[in-house]
Amino acid sequence: MLKNPWIDYWWILALLAYCVLLVVLIRRGTWVRHGPKIILAVNCAIILSIPFMDRPYSFVAAVVIVLSLLILFRSSSTAEATSGPARR
Numbered sequence: 001m002l003k004n005p006w007i008d009y010w011w012i013l014a015l016l017a018y019c020v021l022l023v024v025l026i027r028r029g030t031w032v033r034h035g036p037k038i039i040l041a042v043n044c045a046i047i048l049s050i051p052f053m054d055r056p057y058s059f060v061a062a063v064v065i066v067l068s069l070l071i072l073f074r075s076s077s078t079a080e081a082t083s084g085p086a087r088r
Contacts, residue, residue: 011057018042039072 021038025031043065050058 011053011061036072036076039068043068043072 022035025035025038046061046065050061053061
C-alpha cells in the first residue's frame with residue numbers, strides 16, 4: 001500500500017507556515033504586540049500534538065518548544081528591563 005508523502009510530512013509545511021508568519025509579523029512591526037501571543041499559542045498546539053507524533057518527530061518538537069520558550073522569555077525579560085523608569 002502506497003502512502004502519500006504529503007500526509008507523512010505535514011509538519012514541514014506547518015513549520016514553514018509558522019516561519020512565514022513570524023517574518024510577516026516582524027516586517028510589519030507588529031511583533032511586540034502579537035509575537036509573544038502567537039509563540040505561546042503555537043507552543044501549546046505543539047505540546048498537545050506530541051502524543052500523536054512518531055518517536056523522532058516528538059523529540060524534535062520538544063526541542064523546538066524549549067528553544068522557542070527560551071526566546072519568548074528572553075525577549076519578554078529584556079523588554080521589561082528596557083521599559084522601566086529612567087534613573088538619574
